[in-house]
Amino acid sequence: MLVLSNSMNDTGLMEELENKLIHDFLAGNETAFNKLIDKYQQKIYWHARRMLNDHFDADDVTQEVILVIYKKLKTFDFRSSLYTWIYRITTTRSLNYIKKRKVREFFSLDDAPEKELKQNDDIVSNIDNKEKLNRLDKMLKKLPDKQREVFVLRNFEEFSYQEISEITGKSVGALKANYFHALKKVTELMKDDEQR
């Protein structure tokens, strides 16, 4: 109980600090913005990375999300948490990026060979982790966008369905159904992977 109340205090304190940083930034303090981004940039990157399955695309989206936060923070209404708000932006931007990537791929404008070569520049240096990440990237790539979205948010970011609903704007029922299909497909893919 004590732990819970402490953590609740911590959450409250953190929110208060964040709100102060937002107000400071809106008053013209750029350092406050940097502090906010410092706190969230890894979460933004990893969420984008799991949605896009590619370091360079995730890097693009991370920068794009930072720009959106910079421009739109004045519209943040403090009713939802900043955490949820940033995830909403990252999810939307990632899905838009997937659409653009599909169009580019359709017209064969994507420079795939160059991308293959650049894979060595990935920020994950450890070979084991890189292999693990590649395996995950390949698996997530096989999920339809809607299923990947809910699978990533629930499984990796550990959001509740209610929170995912706030982020994506989809009903809890639809999210559960998508998660069911995603989970089914992932378990099948993992089984296939083990059998190879």
Place this chain on the structure above:
Amino acid sequence: MTNKDRIIKYLSDLMDENERKQFLNDLKRSDELKNDLDEIKNSISSLKIETENIVDTNYFSTVIPRAKSKMESRSKYTLVRQISYALSLAALFAVMFLIYQPGEKNQEYTFLSLSDFEDYIFEDTDSASIEYMLSYLGDDEFDAAQYGFSFANSESLMNEEIKENEIVDEIVPASLYTDGYTADYTDEDVNFIYENLIDKKIL
């Protein structure tokens, strides 16, 4: 329903209260179901990577400066792009004005051979159909519907064109037509047209 389907339904929180109670009771009694549940949970957990410790931390120190320089170059680019669009638009209007001057009679035409005509116009149509169709050109009994043409279609195409013209009228107000399409637009005019193009989702 297989064990696997029941487990996935349980993990997805799709079971109603009774189904959930039944599943939990079965779980207490069946080692097989318990093992299957553990297996699925473990395989899903194995996908998780402790992201905090595996990345090159230098990368994240570069994200904010790169994003900010992107923002600066983008705002410069936006201005250049606005001016380029305005100039291109003006050039396009000028060319159109020169080509379609009212009363102009001395137009030059490029004549195409029948095979060029087939290549350019009826790319996806087989040559037998084209020859048959061409043999009926000018004939009142030509059955247009047989080739997928219809007056209803042509009417809708015409309406579409009228609609497009209306959109252009909205985008470029009549006051800017004064010296034809070659009028010197002020920055304000350019901004007005640009904003309109954005609003209409043309750009």
